[in-house]
Amino acid sequence: MSRSSIITAGALDAALVLLFAVIGRLSHGETLAGLGVTYWPFLGGLTIGWLLLRAWRHPRNIVWTGLGVWIAAVVGGLLLRLASGQGVQLSFAIVTTIVLGVFLLGWRAIAVIVSRASRQRMPTAA
Template sequence: MNSLKTKPAKTASPKVVLLAAAADIVLILAFAAIGRDAHHREEPVLGVLLTAWPFLAGAAAGWIAARAWRRPLSVLRAGVPVWLGSLVGGMLLRALTAQTVVLPFVIVATLALAAFLVGYRLLIAGGAKLRNK
């Protein structure tokens, strides 16, 4: 019967989980801030938060769906699900709350969020591979 037992998935250290979550939050806030600045919007702090909250909520859903805390720096197990969660969840929440969802914005958000949320994980993975050589 012991052969039927599976090993529990190893969870990353709390420090790594917190740093990855903080990086995701900061990068989504940066995405919102850059977008608002490009369009010369008023109320910089509140405006950034109003723009970012749907994407932050979507990223949180991605974290939960993927159990990203287990391997928060993994490109495929955390980065892609967090990116897709932030993008799809963010756009759905924006649409449900009568915020703008137009094709050019969806394209920019797709590319920018991928570069931010998957990009830093790719850089970390590349650095780890270089260190191991």
Template sequence: MRNGVAGLLDVCCVLVFIAIGRATHEEAAGLAGYAATVWPFLVGVGAGWVVSRAWRRPEALVPAGVAVWVTTVAGGMALRALSGEGTAAAFVIVAGVFLGSTLLGWRLAARLAGVRTASRQG
């Protein structure tokens, strides 16, 4: 899998998470509010790629997927706290579950698709 596609999938997971959360809590639909909520998690995704060197094997569940997931949640929450935004326990749990499901989920799907393709060829 190409790095650009994998990176885009990770970014999309974060963008969807924030969009769903803001819609669920009926927060203003403005771009400024969305950007203020999403930036810490996008920085977290980037940090996860650096920490895990995900560009080597971006589709790998371990170490790339787990590192990107943990760094996205932990880094995002740390940056939110530093910028004066909320980090309620329920929010941390929901972020962890949703981002874990999506950031690891697409990698698992790619792995399964790769296994199926390889078994058909062999």
């Protein structure tokens, strides 16, 4: 895996967590002025997941990297929210789990499908 692919994967994860925070704030009629307050706990959980799993080794892997990063982003994010005095209601935890799962596992699934499709189109050497 190239360095640019690893950076792209990490940036995509961070961007999707940011999108989650933006959608959440806007859906509750909040401004984007406080976006950092919503974003940082989940970015922290994501970062912890990347470090613990050494996600840079296989960033597109769905089963280990994807699942692990998703769980770390959700659990770490919710725990960091609690530790910083932000609220965590059950409905928020459920929505967080679903949305981040779709985002963090979804792009990896799409990457696998595209990769497989491109390999099937390539002619084999005779």
